Amino acid sequence: MARIVMKFGGTSVANIERIQNVALHVKREVEAGHEVAVVVSAMAGVTNQLVAWCKEAMPNYATSEYDAVVSSGEQVTSGLLAIALNNLGIKARSYQGWQIPLRTDSTHGSARIQGIEGDALSKDLSSGTVACIAGFQGVSPEGRIATLGRGGSDTSAVAIAAGIKADRCDIYTDVDGVYTTDPRIVPKARRLPRVAFEEMLEMASLGAKVLQVRSVELAMVHNVRVFVRSSFDAPDAPQIGPGGLPPGTLICDEEEIVEQQVVTGIAYSKDEAQITLRGVQDKPGVAAAVFGPLAEAHINVDMIVQNISDDGTTTDLTFTVPVADYERAMATLRAGNGAIGYAKIDGASDVVKVSVVGIGMRSHAGVAAKAFAALAANGINIRVIATSEIKISVLIDTAHTELAVRTLHSIYGLDQA
Amino acid sequence: MARIVMKFGGTSVANIERIQNVALHVKREVEAGHEVAVVVSAMAGVTNQLVAWCKEAMPNYATSEYDAVVSSGEQVTSGLLAIALNNLGIKARSYQGWQIPLRTDSTHGSARIQGIEGDALSKDLSSGTVACIAGFQGVSPEGRIATLGRGGSDTSAVAIAAGIKADRCDIYTDVDGVYTTDPRIVPKARRLPRVAFEEMLEMASLGAKVLQVRSVELAMVHNVRVFVRSSFDAPDAPQIGPGGLPPGTLICDEEEIVEQQVVTGIAYSKDEAQITLRGVQDKPGVAAAVFGPLAEAHINVDMIVQNISDDGTTTDLTFTVPVADYERAMATLRAGNGAIGYAKIDGASDVVKVSVVGIGMRSHAGVAAKAFAALAANGINIRVIATSEIKISVLIDTAHTELAVRTLHSIYGLDQA
Numbered sequence: 001m002a003r004i005v006m007k008f009g010g011t012s013v014a015n016i017e018r019i020q021n022v023a024l025h026v027k028r029e030v031e032a033g034h035e036v037a038v039v040v041s042a043m044a045g046v047t048n049q050l051v052a053w054c055k056e057a058m059p060n061y062a063t064s065e066y067d068a069v070v071s072s073g074e075q076v077t078s079g080l081l082a083i084a085l086n087n088l089g090i091k092a093r094s095y096q097g098w099q100i101p102l103r104t105d106s107t108h109g110s111a112r113i114q115g116i117e118g119d120a121l122s123k124d125l126s127s128g129t130v131a132c133i134a135g136f137q138g139v140s141p142e143g144r145i146a147t148l149g150r151g152g153s154d155t156s157a158v159a160i161a162a163g164i165k166a167d168r169c170d171i172y173t174d175v176d177g178v179y180t181t182d183p184r185i186v187p188k189a190r191r192l193p194r195v196a197f198e199e200m201l202e203m204a205s206l207g208a209k210v211l212q213v214r215s216v217e218l219a220m221v222h223n224v225r226v227f228v229r230s231s232f233d234a235p236d237a238p239q240i241g242p243g244g245l246p247p248g249t250l251i252c253d254e255e256e257i258v259e260q261q262v263v264t265g266i267a268y269s270k271d272e273a274q275i276t277l278r279g280v281q282d283k284p285g286v287a288a289a290v291f292g293p294l295a296e297a298h299i300n301v302d303m304i305v306q307n308i309s310d311d312g313t314t315t316d317l318t319f320t321v322p323v324a325d326y327e328r329a330m331a332t333l334r335a336g337n338g339a340i341g342y343a344k345i346d347g348a349s350d351v352v353k354v355s356v357v358g359i360g361m362r363s364h365a366g367v368a369a370k371a372f373a374a375l376a377a378n379g380i381n382i383r384v385i386a387t388s389e390i391k392i393s394v395l396i397d398t399a400h401t402e403l404a405v406r407t408l409h410s411i412y413g414l415d416q417a
Numbered sequence: 418m419a420r421i422v423m424k425f426g427g428t429s430v431a432n433i434e435r436i437q438n439v440a441l442h443v444k445r446e447v448e449a450g451h452e453v454a455v456v457v458s459a460m461a462g463v464t465n466q467l468v469a470w471c472k473e474a475m476p477n478y479a480t481s482e483y484d485a486v487v488s489s490g491e492q493v494t495s496g497l498l499a500i501a502l503n504n505l506g507i508k509a510r511s512y513q514g515w516q517i518p519l520r521t522d523s524t525h526g527s528a529r530i531q532g533i534e535g536d537a538l539s540k541d542l543s544s545g546t547v548a549c550i551a552g553f554q555g556v557s558p559e560g561r562i563a564t565l566g567r568g569g570s571d572t573s574a575v576a577i578a579a580g581i582k583a584d585r586c587d588i589y590t591d592v593d594g595v596y597t598t599d600p601r602i603v604p605k606a607r608r609l610p611r612v613a614f615e616e617m618l619e620m621a622s623l624g625a626k627v628l629q630v631r632s633v634e635l636a637m638v639h640n641v642r643v644f645v646r647s648s649f650d651a652p653d654a655p656q657i658g659p660g661g662l663p664p665g666t667l668i669c670d671e672e673e674i675v676e677q678q679v680v681t682g683i684a685y686s687k688d689e690a691q692i693t694l695r696g697v698q699d700k701p702g703v704a705a706a707v708f709g710p711l712a713e714a715h716i717n718v719d720m721i722v723q724n725i726s727d728d729g730t731t732t733d734l735t736f737t738v739p740v741a742d743y744e745r746a747m748a749t750l751r752a753g754n755g756a757i758g759y760a761k762i763d764g765a766s767d768v769v770k771v772s773v774v775g776i777g778m779r780s781h782a783g784v785a786a787k788a789f790a791a792l793a794a795n796g797i798n799i800r801v802i803a804t805s806e807i808k809i810s811v812l813i814d815t816a817h818t819e820l821a822v823r824t825l826h827s828i829y830g831l832d833q834a
Contacts, residue, residue, distance in 0.1 A: 016473040050493065056433040057497050058504035065503070068496035068511045072489035076467065079485035080474050086482070087475035094485045098515065099560055143516055 002167040003035040003125060007135065007157035010044040012172055012231040013077050016084070019043075023084040024235035025172070026130060030090055032239075035125040037164065039135040039157040040081055042073025063108035067137070067147045071097070074134035074153070081132040092130040095121065097137035098145065102159065104138035110149035111138060113156075113218075116163030125164065133160060154215035162222035169224050170248075171211060172231035177249035178203065178210050180414040181266040185405050188415040191247070192264060196254035199264045202357040202391045211251070219251065226251040254359050262367060263358035263412035266405050272302065272353045273326035274383060274395055275333065276318040279343025282309040289340045290317060293332050299325040303353065303386040303393060314343070318384050320395065323349055351383060352401045355393040356408055367412075368392045374411045380404055419584040420452040420542060424552065424574035427461035429589055429648040430494050433501070436460075440501040441652035442589070443547060447507055449656075452542040454581065456552040456574040457498055459490025480525035484554070484564045488514070491551035491570070498549040509547040512538065514554035515562065519576065521555035527566035528555060530573075530635075533580030542581065550577060571632035579639035586641050588628060589648035594666035595620065595627055597831040598683040602822050605832040608664070609681065613671035616681045619774045619808045628668070636668065643668040671776050679784060680775035680829035683822050689719065689770045690743035691800060691812060692750065693735040696760025699726040706757045707734065710749050716742040720770065720803040720810060731760070735801055737812065740766055768800060769818045772810040773825055784829075785809045791828045797821050 006026060013019050022038070029036050042050075050070045054061045078094035085092035097104075100121060104111035121131050135153030140146040148155050154171060161169035176191065178200065183189040195203070197220035204213045210228055219226045229248030239246045254260070280286055287306075294301055302320045309315035321329045326349045333345060361367040371392055375382060380403065384395035396404055409415060423443060430436050439455070446453050458464075467487045471478045495511035502509035514521075517538060521528035538548050552570030557563040565572050571588060578586035593608065595617065600606040612620070614637035621630045627645055636643045646665030656663045671677070697703055704723075711718055719737045726732035738746045743766045750762060778784040788809055792799060797820065801812035813821055826832060 016470060019474065053433060053493070053497055054500055057436065057500040061500045062503055065496040065499040065511055068499075068513070069493050072492045075489045075492070076470070076486050079482040080470055082482040082485075083471055083474040083478040086479055094482055096485070096562075145513075 001033045001035070003164065004029055005037045005039060005157050005161040005164070005166045005169040007039040007153060007169065007171045008041065008231060009153065009173060010041040010047070011174060013040055013081070014044040016080065019077070019080050020084050020087075021235060022081060022231075023088055023090075025231075026085060027088050027090055028235055028239070030130060035128075037121060037125060037131040037133060037160060037166070038081060039133045039153055039160060040074060040077040041135050041153045043077055046073040046076070064144050067108045067145045071134070071137040071145045071147055074136050078132045078134040082130075085130055085132070090130055091128055092132055093124065095131050095133045097134060098139035098143075100133070100160075102138035102156065102163075104140055104146040104148070106140045106142060106144075106146065108140070108144070108146050111140065111146035113138060113148070113159045116159055118160075118163035118165075121160070122164050152212070154212040155218060158215045158218045158222070158224050158226060161224045162218070166224070168227055169219070170227045170229060172229060173210060174231070175210060175228075176230035176233070176247055177228050178251070178265075180264070181405055181409050182268070185402050186266075186409045186415075189409065190414065190416045192249050194250045194252060194257045195264060196257055196359045197251060198254070198390055199357050199359055200251045202355065202388075203265055203267050216251065223253055225256075257359070260360045261358060262360035262364045263356055263414065264360075265357050266408045266412075266414070267355045267357060268401060268405055269353045270398060270401070271323050272320045272351055272395065273323045273329075273349040274318060274320050274347060274351050275326075275329060276316060276346040277333070277340070277342040277344075278316050278346065279314045280317050281341045282313055282315045286340060287317075289336065290333070293336050294321070294329060297328060297332050299329050299332070303384055303395060305384050305386060320351075320353065320384075348383075350398045351395050352398045353393050353395050354401070354404045354408065355391050356412065357391045358412075359390050361392075362389055370411060371408060374407050375404060378403055378407055418450045418452070420581065421446055422454045422456060422574050422578040422581070422583045422586040424456040424570060424586065424588045425458065425648060426570065426590060427458040427464070428591060430457055430498070431461040433497065436494070436497050437501050437504075438652060439498060439648075440505055440507075442648075443502060444505050444507055445652055445656070447547060452545075454538060454542060454548040454550055454577060454583070455498060456550045456570055456577060457491060457494040458552050458570045460494055463490040463493070481561050484525045484562045488551070488554040488562045488564055491553050495549045495551040499547075502547055502549070507547055508545055509549055510541065512548050512550045514551060515556035515560075517550070517577075519555035519573065521557055521563040521565070523557045523559060523561075523563065525557070525561070525563050528557065528563035530555060530565065530576045533576055535577075535580035535582075538577070539581050569629070571629040572635060575632045575635045575639070575641050575643060578641045579635070583641070585644055586636070587644045587646060589646060590627060591648070592627060592645075593647035593650070593664055594645050595668070595682075597681070598822055598826050599685070602819050603683075603826045603832075606826065607831065607833045609666050611667045611669060611674045612681060613674055613776045614668060615671070615807055616774050616776055617668045619772065619805075620682055620684050633668065640670055642673075674776075677777045678775060679777035679781045680773055680831065681777075682774050683825045683829075683831070684772045684774060685818060685822055686770045687815065687818070688740050689737045689768055689812065690740045690746075690766040691735060691737050691764060691768050692743075692746060693733060693763040694750070694757070694759040694761075695733050695763065696731045697734050698758050699730055699732045703757060704734075706753065707750070710753045711738070711746060714745060714749050716746050716749070720801055720812065722801050722803060734759075737768075737770065737801075765800075767815045768812050769815045770810050770812050771818070771821045771825065772808050773829065774808045775829075776807050778809075779806055787828060788825055791824050792821060795820055795824050
């Protein structure tokens with residue numbers, strides 16, 4: 001007997017038929033003897049309609065009222081799922097964020113979870129009742145409804161799993177797991193049976209959009225085992241596979257991963273633009289003068305590279321920003337040249353970041369050298385290199401994306417047999 | 418400066434444009450210096466969609482989950498109205514039933530209000546914030562969302578008006594007030610500037626469907642002045658009329674009605690079917706044997722007439738039931754004849770109840786006689802007569818409805834000049 005949180009997104013609950021299919025998935029787990037809490041999103045399309053109404057009423061709506069309006073979508077699904085479960089003879093009840101309560105801060109529209117009082121939920125689960133929980137929402141210190149921001153249902157699910165000490169949090173998605181890379185680029189990509197939290201964090205934030213980054217962070221902090229699987233599986237399909245689980249990917253502590261690969265996957269992100277400041281004064285305070293104004297303009301800076309200066313007086317500073325913010329970032333930096341003091345500003349928006357990710361590379365030398373050699377052999381110029389303990393990222397021209405990803409996927413032995 | 422509750426139904430908030438029109442009505446009251454709480458229904462059509470989803474998921478859904486689903490409609494409107502008010506530069510915030518809190522019992526789907534904690538609302542109103550309240554809903558002792566049943570938004574509005582000691586509860590409806598009778602039958606019907614609670618109760622339950630009966634009962638108990646007016650009035654139309662109010666009908670204590678008419682209005686109800694049991698034993702316990710099984714079958718019995726028996730052993734018993742329950746009632750009574758012991762059962766579903774209503778008839782003799790004479794003069798046969806202190810009801814053949822209503826409207830001087 002285990003305690004499981006199951007999470008279903010908008011397309012999985014798009015209509016009553018799909019909700020009834022979700023109920024069958026839940027029934028299977030209940031009949032296997034598990035205690036189940038289900039976290040649901042709004043029915044596909046509903047949230048967009050609600051957001052459109054808010055905008056129509058006022059372009060700059062109050063986020064607290066936006067939350068009251070938009071959170072109703074998940075509320076509806078939670079009640080309908082409870083009804084669908086009752087219809088299968090399963091005890092179930094709906095829970096809104098304020099009923100758990102799932103407490104958040106007051107940042108309406110993108111609130112952060114502050115805590116979960118899991119006692120009422122746990123009591124219901126112990127008595128054999130399935131809790132159908134409206135995802136994406138909580139209650140603020142002022143007693144107002146607060147939403148966690150788009151994709152917040154993943155975060156809700158993981159937070160609730162932590163709050164009720166669940167054995168596992170199953171995320172049902174459009175895909176059947178986490179792959180070694182994007183299968184649209186590399187047909188030989190393989191599904192990973194297990195991925196470490198840290199790897200998933202790098203994969204997710206680098207473009208493998210299976211799970212919200214926030215939810216992976218939360219899972220890592222609270223050590224919640226997250227299992228990503230397809231919501232299109234037949235509810236009565238055999239539930240066997242690696243580790244006794246059905247086809248999917250378990251995101252877990254690295255200690256649970258017995259046979260670690262050196263490299264787990266190749267991620268890429270096209271949402272990058274490169275900016276280079278040349279002839280920057282090499283003195284304290286310059287970095288602050290560059291990145292302070294960008295932060296104030298709410299522009300996220302990603303890769304930052306600065307080399308030792310040749311002459312001890314000036315250096316070059318390169319970093320990336322989201323493509324959508326590229327022009328605004330250039331304008332901000334041009335306006336700030338007085339304070340920064342650079343000779344020249346360069347940039348490019350037709351660049352892609354390709355990353356090699358793997359827990360195993362901590363203990364294996366030569367992983368980076370192998371990548372650089374392979375890229376060079378294929379005539380791919382590397383603009384910027386940035387590394388962390390478990391990943392190597394390179395910035396290259398967009399035109400070389402597919403070639404680079406395929407090459408790296410192959411040289412680290414990730415191709416399917 | 419007054420404290421006002423304003424209530425708008427589904428057609429008044431059917432889309433963003435209509436909600437913005439509601440906001441203009443609210444703005445007018447705010448600019449007149451009033452403290453305003455607004456109670457809103459779901460956008461027209463939304464509730465029906467939500468109910469349809471519940472039924473699709475399971476024909477016999479749990480009412481607690483129905484409540485979670487359906488209450489979301491009012492939640493959306495409350496947030497959108499707050500946004501629309503903000504857009505006009507007016508401070509506003511939404512309130513759900515559980516946020517007030519408006520406490521109900523646990524009868525999900527048709528909960529009764531147990532109490533309102535008006536302190537938070539009152540504080541907001543005093544500080545110049547407009548409270549946009551989701552109607553139709555409250556929170557049960559178990560912390561679940563509970564709806565008050567269809568039309569419950571009127572009841573919410575009156576209960577909230579009582580809870581925050583409002584000077585008036587303005588109900589914006591499809592019609593511009595309460596009329597002496599149905600204007601579709603009697604073109605000379607007049608709008609009543611004022612109606613006493615008791616009269617309105619008789620008018621409402623007898624077919625003049627302007628306000629929910631429950632809301633009028635509640636208004637009477639708590640002495641909440643209810644003003645019925647049209648939501649189609651231009652928000653910037655002049656706000657003058659009898660008693661300083663715009664065109665509409667004030668439902669109030671009879672003491673506020675200076676010039677009382679003997680008869681205030683003529684109501685009728687086609688939703689009646691007559692059942693007569695002939696040769697019923699005239700002994701204790703028979704009434705219970707008749708009406709007990711009907712109550713168990715959830716059939717509401719209305720007019721009940723039993724005459725003194727001729728011979729002291731048997732009597733005839735006549736009563737009415739809703740047309741939709743007629744066949745079921747007949748079957749129930751036929752099955753129960755052993756316990757009741759009647760000689761014969763008769764019935765008719767092509768009957769109408771016409772009622773003469775007026776507080777003034779308490780102190781005026783001859784009102785009933787005048788009605789009977791007028792009906793007889795027009796060749797209208799009276800099947801059943803039932804009277805209370807402030808009304809006389811007769812059951813007649815449906816074919817005579819219009820003639821009877823017009824005749825009575827005329828003889829009591831209700832026709833427009």
